[in-house]
Amino acid sequence: MNLVLITSGGTTVPLEKNTVRFLDNFSTGSRGSISAEYFLEQGYAVVFMHREVSDCPYACSPRLIPLNSYLCRLFNLYRKADEEGTLLQLGFTSVHEYLFMLKHVCQALQPAGERAMIYLAAAVSDYFIPDHLMEEHKIQSGSDNLNICLTPTPKCLSLLKKTWCPRAVVVSFKLETDESILMKKATGAIEKYKVDCVVANILKKRFDEVCLAVATCVNDGG
């Protein structure tokens, strides 16, 4: 059986250890959860790593269920996946939890070699606040401006292909709001992180249009 790890939903960046405030992004996890349903129906075993509150397979937001008659079908499909043990769901909230979980799940998939796919649909924060720089208590408000200094999130994408799960097929995602830089960023990710495929989207058109950048393999005449 083929295996796919799907990451889905956004990660938070807490500003305080006793967290009241956090940075977030608009992701609902609908792309990841619908993809999970598709993979399950194609016979894959799915590890679904999702933001705690975001959409899950066969349990997506009502806005995505146009007819009540679908509910019954969804329930039966969910029960099938549950009975066959083909769906494992793991929840995260902060970017810290996400990175820790991703590393361990990828390492666990290593023995599956090329039969494993890693499908990174989660909207991971580009910046975070490392523990030692984080405030202990809720930041107090005052009459002055508040400056928040964010550190780039450690890039796990290259580690993934280099050490965590080298033989897996890796699909990553790129979302932009500016069309003029989209494909440059997508092909850039293939060169930089050695992923196999990048699915590229523009925020406002993401339900209607998708661009694909695929790594070209050099064959030795075979």
Add this chain to the structure above:
Amino acid sequence: MNLVLITSGGTTVPLEKNTVRFLDNFSTGSRGSISAEYFLEQGYAVVFMHREVSDCPYACSPRLIPLNSYLCRLFNLYRKADEEGTLLQLGFTSVHEYLFMLKHVCQALQPAGERAMIYLAAAVSDYFIPDHLMEEHKIQSGSDNLNICLTPTPKCLSLLKKTWCPRAVVVSFKLETDESILMKKATGAIEKYKVDCVVANILKKRFDEVCLAVATCVNDGG
């Protein structure tokens, strides 16, 4: 009939005009929505100003519904409020929308005088980014730190008592993580903004314990 405006849930602070990232807080709106149910059951007409995705009266998160038999009772209570026209629900997402809506609803409540209560349970962002300082597109990630400069949100609490709805009874909320400053902050809000009552909570104990700071009225011997 008595009237209450309840605000509920957190507000977001967009970092970009084409918003991908935003600041948020952990509020689920459960206190506001449960309070709305209580006020309705006491015969109040309720204007419920809530974060689009947060809990609403008689439709709170499943974690708050311990038994299925409650569902039927909740549905009937919701139908009653709907039929009697005693519940008006208005949604917001960003802090900009919240402030604009609060001002207009408060001004509309002015003719009700002392019969109106304003119950500010929403977790409003203390800081925001004014439109003219906001980035147009998604902030690009890079290898450098990212500094975000936030401006204090205009304080509407004093405007509320001074001009928007002077005769209404105003209840505000204060949440802290540090117990040593809680009551000082709560009584400070009464002096500073002339609100009638402050409900004060510690983040970790908020389901079990609540402190109350009430304005003392000086009577002329009556």
